[in-house]
Amino acid sequence: MVLFLSDIDGTLLSAQRTLSPRTIAAIEAVRAAGHHFVLCSSRPPESMRVLERLYGGIGSPLVAFNGGLVLSGDGEVRHDVPIAxxxxxxxxxxxxxxxxxxxxxxxxxxxxxxxxxxxxxxxxxxxxxxxxxxxxxxxxxxxxxxxxxxxxxxxxxxxxxxxxxxxxxxxxxxxxxxxxxxxxxxxxAACSKGTGLLAVADLLGVAREDLYYFGDNFNDLPAFEVVGHPIAVANARPEALAVVESVIPSNTDDGVAVFLEDWLAGSAG
Structure with missing residues (x-):
């Protein structure tokens, strides 16, 4: 079982600022194969649920506010780092x-x-x-x-x-x-996407070597540091491109979907 985690803005969203049909289909496919797909963003929880509803992901954990709040699939707070x-x-x-x-x-x-x-x-x-x-x-x-x-x-x-x-x-x-x-x-200052996603990995019982993270910006760097497979979209900042395992097509070219499709095909093979 693998845990895929993805940033939203600049990474997952299409030029229309939503999920493309291809991205929706790819996420649905990895979930149908028994793997997890979790959103990890600076956005608030409800904004992330709007996207989850597009691929039937309601009931999955969420990493909101750049790791400041982690919710389990049933909405239980599993990690909480507010501003004083x-x-x-x-x-x-x-x-x-x-x-x-x-x-x-x-x-x-x-x-x-x-x-x-x-x-x-x-x-x-x-x-x-x-x-x-x-x-x-x-x-x-x-x-x-x-x-x-x-x-x-x-x-x-x-x-x-x-x-x-x-x-x-x-x-x-x-x-x-x-x-x-x-x-x-x-x-x-104590919150980061890295600590947030590790809380999700612990919740789901997934080892670091089975964590895949897609990102594009400075706030994704802590996540890249702790996962087994850090992946950046082609439109990512140079600082992100410099530290990842692989680079995929840009968000507007459905890069995450391309990776998931290829990964599933390789896994099945």
């Missing part, structure tokens, strides 16, 4: 003073800054809807202390994002990831 509430409050205060948008993702819940262009973009991107309470209401109510966020997404003018990134540089409890000049993702 003090760090979350610092971020909220800074963003309120500077005018940056800050979305707080805590487990299954998304607290957005308000109805602005950034909320609309995130809703379109993730297919998830925010809670009625805003980020600042979530913080002011004390909810941030009870269920601190697993990920904070700050969005706005690049200069304001630069300033926040600099302000967080001395806070050792958080790590930042700049996906684009207007976006800053923030997580607990």
């Amino acid at each position: 509430s003090a760090d979350a409050r610092f971020i909220a205060d800074h963003c309120e003073a500077s005018g940056l948008h800050a979305s707080f993702f805590a487990g299954e819940h998304w607290y957005a800054w308000g109805e602005d262009e950034w909320t609309d973009r995130e809703r379109t991107h993730t297919w998830v809807f925010p809670e009625p309470a805003s980020t600042l209401e979530f913080v002011a109510s004390g909810g941030v202390d009870v269920t601190p966020p697993h990920k904070v997404m700050c969005m706005g003018d690049p200069a304001l994002v630069d300033a926040l990134e600099a302000a967080l540089a001395d806070r050792s409890g958080v790590v930042t990831y700049r996906s684009k000049d207007t976006y800053l993702e923030i997580a607990n």
Whole structure:
């Protein structure tokens, strides 16, 4: 039994930002052969379930928020590394003073800054809807202390994002990831896709030599380090391409599907 794990954005999604029919068929085939296929992303759980439904994968474990939250197939929390509430409050205060948008993702819940262009973009991107309470209401109510966020997404003018990134540089409890000049993702410094996927491997009883991971970016590097078979799509960053076992076609050329098809054919042979 083999465990295939895949990043989503830039790795698995087609140019239409969904799963192509070929990718759906390939995932269905490896699952029908008795193997596992698990999503591992910075996205929240419900956004990942939207994709799982396309190939009948509901009931599989999930590695959400870059490893900050791992859920078993029945939704049980198996690994939980949220941002400390003090760090979350610092971020909220800074963003309120500077005018940056800050979305707080805590487990299954998304607290957005308000109805602005950034909320609309995130809703379109993730297919998830925010809670009625805003980020600042979530913080002011004390909810941030009870269920601190697993990920904070700050969005706005690049200069304001630069300033926040600099302000967080001395806070050792958080790590930042700049996906684009207007976006800053923030997580607990102790979480990574590597630790998250190992929690899934332990849950399913799969050895490291039977772990295959598909990725494309900086946040995939910890995953590449711990699996038996690190694989990058051709459109991956040079840092990712430099450390993998093999390179497959790009996400827009159905690279993951191509690999799965070939792997199944070789396995059957």
